Amino acid sequence: MAAGLFATAHAHPPAEDLMRDKIAIEEHFATDDPDTVCQSEEYFATDKWPEARQELLDLNDIRLKKMDASGIERSIISLNAPVVQSFYDRDQAVDWARRTNDLLAEQISKHPDRFSGFAAVPMQDPDAACAELERCVNDLGFLGPLINGFSQVGDKDSVHYLDEKQYWPFWETAQRLDVPVYLHPRDPAEGQRQIYEGHPWLLGACWAFSHETGTHALRLMGSGLFDAYPRVQVILGHLGELLPYNIWRTDHWLRKLPRGLSVQHTFAHYLHENFYVTTSGNFRTPTLVDAIVEMGVDRIIFATDYPMEDMEEAGHWFDQVEFGEADLRKIRRGNAIRLFKLDNA
Structure with a gap:
């Protein structure tokens, strides 16, 4: 391995040294409804929130410049x-998903190449x-769903995870459409946070x-x-939500x-055959090496977790990782092109 392999990059290299062909796959936006955009406020320092809020709401100016x-x-x-x-109100969830997806599709149409x-x-x-997944893939051209962990159904204390049998038709739909499912984190339900009390x-x-999220993924594996x-x-984001290391x-x-x-196989088998992990929010080269050793370079995809993380830090860190160019190209774009069938990328 090269001497600089385990360096964690902070300094930004000259602009002309950037690899400009990255595909980033965990990049967030919000609508301007105060009850939804403000769900992200708790994850930013008070003095950082106004800028982060603006970045969440923007798709056509700040974001493109940062990309x-x-x-x-x-x-x-x-x-x-x-x-x-x-x-947790079913009708509200259905309505919000549809309207939000239409809004995102409209914004994507302004920059379909980006x-x-x-x-x-x-x-x-x-x-x-x-039905919404079918519509988004077939009519709007989306690449799959991103699900923010468990869903609250009926009331805020009713928590349902994706391994439950009621959701298996959804997984059958994802398999039939041949699209991956991004399992994104959320904090545990308020009634299940005893271990965090006082901390x-x-x-x-x-x-x-x-x-x-790692526990949620293990439930999927153990459910059959x-x-x-x-x-x-x-x-899974964040280089696998701790799973490759345990x-x-x-x-x-x-x-x-x-x-x-x-179940028919080991959990390692499912991790290797049914999961990809991204670099979102985990810009640490030794951790990337561990993920590659466990899962293989073909299962790692570049991401930033913008604006929860600094997009430029993510991009410049990755450009200083000292692997072979063939492996780096797979992570920064090749694996995403294959997984999402981005023939025009």
Whole structure:
């Protein structure tokens, strides 16, 4: 390995040194409805929120300039979190998903060479979620859904995860349409946060996001979902929400003490065959190396997590990673082109 392999980049290289062909796939936006854009406010320092709010609402000015400065050719845009998943009224969730997807499609049409979209889907109504996914893929040209973790159904304390049988028709729809599903984090439900009481700094991206989302992914593996729908592909951000670094131990103990688990393969098999991970919000080269060693370079995709993270930091960090060019090209664009069938990228 090159001597500089494990360096964490902070200094920005000259603009002419940027690789300008990156495809970034976890890039968020919000609508100007105060009840939805402000769901992101708690994840920013008070003095940073006004700028972040502006960045969430913008698709045509600030974002494009930052993409150019970061060497990003195309961004796959998704709604901020948790929004639709937090609307426990079914009709509100269905209405909001449809209107938001139409709004995103309209914005993408202004820059179709720079933007693509992930669909928001109302998992509070599985039939409506299937129909909305079909509409977004077939009519709006979206590349799949992004789901913000569990959904609250009926009331705020009713939490439903995607391994539940009511959602299996949705997974069948995703497999039939041949589109991946991005499983994006959200904090655990308020009634399930006892371990964080007195330690609010553990919530959000610091720790709780990965713990919540990694556990959600393990539920999918243990439910038999991937045995029933083996071609389903799930994307996890943040270099795998801790899973690549603990999957051996998970399987090790399941072999010794399965506790009723009955699936056809190891969890490592599902991680390797049914999951991709992105670099969103995890700009650390040794961690990237670990993910590649566990999952293979073909399963890693570039992302930034803008505007929750600094797009330019993400782009410039990646441009200083010292791998072989063939592997770097796969991560920054090739794997995304293959997964999303971006023939014109």
